[in-house]
Amino acid sequence: MAGLLARTGFRVLGKRPSLLVCSVRGEKYMADPLEHATGIERQELEAIKKGNPDPFMMRVMKRGLGTKDQPTTVPSFHESRIVGCICHEEAFYVNWMWLYKGEPKRCECGYWFKLTEAQDPFK
Ligand SMILES: [Zn+2]
Structure with missing residues (x-):
């Protein structure tokens, strides 16, 4: 993951099992939870993103x-x-x-x- 991020210009600042903090040109941000979610949690997040807040x-x-x-x-x-x-x-x-x-x-x-x-x- 760190190698992939480095190739795309991202820099990994800190890492915990469920948390990845990245930086792009000095700006810190949290990784999008949708990128890490799988299964029913991912379906729920995608439904929320499509406009259904209570799937x-x-x-x-x-x-x-x-x-x-x-x-x-x-x-x-x-x-x-x-x-x-x-x-x-x-x-x-x-x-x-x-x-x-x-x-x-x-x-x-x-x-x-x-x-x-x-x-x-x-x-
Ligand atoms: Zn009642």
Whole structure:
């Protein structure tokens, strides 16, 4: 790596197993994490770079109406997913429950949730 960088005009200033600090004409910068990522981490970073900031749908969602007829939909790649409901604005806890595809479920606070098929974020 150092030889390759030297041939291209880069100079390695310091090296740790997961960190490579380089210099171009005296400017120090961190190596792009995308260059080192592999597998699912690389897919996630590429999806973020393409404009999808949450490819695995891990961010907090706002509840919808939450009625039995119009439940809050939760996307999942699997047959089940654990979901946490913050039942009240001032709640000090999260009410965790399992959701299964095809079985809408009602939280203790009265809101309904339903698992739906997630879209492949890497297509
Ligand atoms: Zn709840």
